[in-house]
Amino acid sequence: MPSVDDWINNPLGVVDGIFAQFSSSPDWEKKAVEYFKEKLKVNDAQSWVPSLNDVPLHYLKPNSLVKFRCMVQDMFDPEFFMGVYETVDPSTNAKVLRCGKYKDVTDCGQVDFNSRKTVTSERQTFYCVPIPGESHFAAASQARVVPSTSYTPNRHKRSYEEDEEMDTQNQQSKEISGLQNVSDSHRNVDSKRLETEAPSQNTSPSHCSSTLDLNFPLPGEKGPACMVKVYNEWDSFKLNDMLEIFGILSVDPALSLVAEDKEASSFLDPTESMETVEEQRAHSPPTSLVPRLHMLYAEPLQHNNPLLPSVSEDKGAFSNGVKSEMSSVRAELLAYLTHVFLGDSLAAEYLILHLISSVYARRDVLPLGKFALNVSGCPHTSPYTDQLYQIIQQLVPSSYRLCMSLQNMNTQRMVPRKDYTANRLVTGALQLGRNTSLILDETQLEQGQLDTTGVRNITALGT
Template identity: 65%
Template sequence: MPSTHDWINNPLGVVEGLFAASQNNPSSAWEAKAVDFFKDQLKEKDAHTSVPSLNDVPVHYLKPNSLVKFRCLIQDMFDPEFYMGVYETIDPSTKTKVSTSFYSLLFAVNTDTDPCIYLQVDLTSRNIVTAERQTFYCVPIPGENSWFSLILPHSYANSSQARVVPSTSYVPSRQKRSYEEDDDMDTQPQKQRESHTGIPAEQHGNGDCKRQETEAPSSQTASASHLDLNFPLPGEKGPSCLIKVYEDWDSFKLNDTLEVYGILSVSPALSALADEKDASSSLLDPAECMETAEEQRVHSPPASLVPRLHMLYAKPLQHNNPLLPSGILVPSSSVLSSTMSEMASVRAELLTYLTHVLLGDALSAEYLILHLISNVYARRDVLPLGKFTLNLSGCPAVTSYTERLYQIIQQLVPSSYYLGMSLQNMNQMHLVPKKDYVANRLVSGALQLARNTSLFLDETQLEQGQLDTTGVRNVTALGNLISWQKVDYDFNYHQMEFPCNINVLIASEGRSLLPSDCQVHLQSQVTPPHMEEYLSSILMHPQASSQLKKFRMYLSVARLLDYAISDEVTKSVEDDFVDMRKEDPQSISAEDLHRMLVVARLLSLSLGQTSLSRDSWLRAKHIEMLRKSRMEQYKCVNGNEP
């Protein structure tokens, strides 16, 4: 049985051993055995923590041909491609033929060898087996917040097992970027983000003024000046990856979030051969001969920037909170049971904190908690159930308030994005992904987000002016996202609908121009003389990790819990609705009932209760009554709704 060191550092040796054993038994399904072997190893306790991650370790520090993992979103799916699954090689010295599995050909090329010299494939052999595979273009989960770097382990960055010395004997023909260009590339995304969001880069959770270690130094990275890595959000950093999928690719969908385990290929020769149009490059990428130059540039980017990962195993992510295990909902989970036992007390602490953030308004803090744990749990025809878009109106005119509020939400949720709804942003940003038929790829947009991402729309940045065609299209896309939890991708000749599950919070001074499921008007109970100092004081310092950890775990667990309503409580709710309609038919509508049921569900989950109780229903009615009373009060004072 191979040791942990063997199957992580030399997975190809394990695969070749299984392939060699299968030659004595032609009926043996060696490919399935190879995949099952790695799955079984990863099921061992904490075994997955021994596998280096592309998200945390720079590519140039990872061993080529080793087993790595990648936490990602499927941004695009390329056309299927054919490859030689089994073939015969000819030993140049003895001229003997050896049957080999496809893994050897894919990884035989490295920075120090020339496949044309050291590897000869007998293209006339009758033993060649042609197979099909799928390629996914994957990017890190968009909008992952900076506190991830404080949670996820970086042991591999200092591990001799993971670190390698990149070879310099191979020098590609293309030019490397200079240090000046390298600096420009580091700063430009920050400027781009600042112009789009209005938040300075040093304050934005996804930005960092310093070079992050997950980026390769300029001496090891090919020029990216003409390569768009197609990140959904402006200013994003991190590795993109081409995932080669050999089985069950129909089970994956666009925008799925996965943790992929596979064999890493970063050979510069993959790109160099393509650049030189070497005939033997078709052995490495059989699809090249059928692609246009533009397609080839996009589909075969430099491996130093976009490594290849040959999938052995992938698991869908229920969440991307690094504080929680992936199988958090397993009844035997100790983390789940301990978190559930503390949910009521943690909720009380979070309510106190958010009340302070919202200038003493406890009611708004209640609704903000409900919003943060909302989740689309089912769909009935076109209606998404469980969504709870919140319009927090009455935000102070102080420019920095909404930005500070977003930074606080950043500290609490795994993934988020701030979109300042200025006229410039609405008229210039590309929110909706669009198909590029020339390059045969999907050009990403800012609304191509992972499930449960918190989208913060800052409507306080609205200004006088006129929306152009792009602006109208963007506002329409935001409205469809809020109302139907879908984004219509632009395929030029038609639109294709993609469902999503994104938490949208709209911060505005008056009532939002966009639709929402619930509007609560912020009623400030404190008027600090120095608002900027007050707002700075409410930001929790990262060192307060204990309390932040509890808040982060609480919100993720509450969002994942199942929920049910018993027949008895259902009958009670129906009777209440009938009684309220008898007393005042205008006091409650079917829409109001639906909102109260959503509030009651979220209120129950926020307390760690997986079924609706009579007390939770009465509490939901009470806070809804307070909210509506407040809205009526402001309507009377202002002559219209705020």
């Protein structure tokens, strides 16, 4: 049986082995996914898998098994690839049938594109970002605590520009295993490594900017964005879903080489590409900034609170364990919040009700379970709202404070919109995950004129 080193460090080897053994069976793909699911159920096996959320990308081994806790920010068009292809040994003319899933490129020999055994498959691409507004305690609790065999902290840090320069000569011999269609195989010509901090919401669109917009919903957020390749049941996922994805990491510099070739040729022959330059940049960013993750499977997250059981865990045992403490904990929290609200115990009661409320159903446009809270009479001359928000951040796993100043209302992008030129969903500050606490700070309201953007933002906040 494969060891931990095999299924974490070399998951493609495991997949290829299962394909070689069961390729004649239509269920071989399910067997591969079930293999990894069973491995991750053993004890604390999930903590052995390095996370894109807390391990720098240059420390992660390419083509290794990683996990990513994220929100689905955008869904791209489906793409086609060679699910099964045949390679030919030039010296012996021996032919071998190989699996094309969970990879972008292959270096296993010359591909016979005219083989009748080639199987064209389809996969979906999600653009995923870290959960917006995640609190520090939630992110820290989810960080890996058990060292993984695929994590090498002593490796010398090296940028992907150096990796690409060293690998360029070798990559020329690689064949694209996916043979993606024209709209899916372009890659950005600009592979310069850029800062991964999200730009402010009032920056120009990515096709007008010289830097890559990672499309984070909230301004100032940091973390990896990732393009996730989904092979099965992608209709079960929705926009803004929170997921923990287990998949195979792909950061091959050959993708950038393909982009340069394709983009250069498209300037010579406009009919060769159906994509605009803006769409190429949005859908084919450098892998050093936006790595590709080939999903093996994903666990939907009903919440991202590390102190509560997940969907797959036994909630009954957890509830029985905390029932005896609920009364005393509530009394302590009420006393603490009463102090925070300057002695107003009623406001503290309402805040507790607000924090535990959640939307459980929707009737047309009416969300059932929504309990918005308006707190008035707050001091304007002290940093009271700052301190109140810091306290709320320690109580909820995800939150965002929106300062309703005139400048923010007129310049900040709040509602996501479709950019048809780049064929992507341009995010906004209101594109948040499930049960995110949104704090509207009206103490910064001032006299002035709202422009068209400001009126649109105020309207969005009222719906």
